[in-house]
Amino acid sequence: MFLxxxxxxxxxxxxxxxxxxxxxxxxxxxxxxxxxxxxxxxFFGGHHVNTLVVEREWESMAAxxxxxxxxxxxxxxxxxxxxxxxxxESTQMEIYYILP
Numbered sequence: 766m767f768l769x770x771x772x773x774x775x776x777x778x779x780x781x782x783x784x785x786x787x788x789x790x791x792x793x794x795x796x797x798x799x800x801x802x803x804x805x806x807x808f809f810g811g812h813h814v815n816t817l818v819v820e821r822e823w824e825s826m827a828a829x830x831x832x833x834x835x836x837x838x839x840x841x842x843x844x845x846x847x848x849x850x851x852x853x854e855s856t857q858m859e860i861y862y863i864l865p
Contacts, residue, residue, distance in 0.1 A: 766863040767826055771819040772812070774854040780806075783817070783852050786845060793842050797835050817853075822863065829860075 775783055787804070794802075800821045807816035823829040836842045 767823045767829060768861040768863055769821050769823060769829060770859040770861060772857045772859070773817045773819070774813070774856075775815045775817050776852055776854050777815060779852045780815075786848055786852060790845055793839065793845060794836075797839060797842065798832050799836075826860075 800823060802819050802821040805818040805820075807814055807818070
């Protein structure tokens with residue numbers, strides 16, 4: 766199993782817009798076969814308060830790769846990515862192997 770962890774810096778004042786676009790992402794990601802995600806807003810720690818963490822678990826790297834390839838080719842997913850650029854300043858992706 767693998768954990769995909771995305772750490773994003775949300776632009777100040779854009780949390781409501783993020784919630785609206787995330788509803789659209791949920792529909793597209795479900796259609797494309799993404800596993801469910803968990804979202805966290807930083808409460809306390811080493812990042813600034815506008816930090817969002819999105820995590821999801823994958824059965825295999827192959828499943829993750831195939832799903833992301835479908836997403837990158839999907840016009841609706843790409844259009845959402847363009848809108849997200851107005852909301853998110855930066856994104857860092859991390860992949861973790863989940864230890865047994």
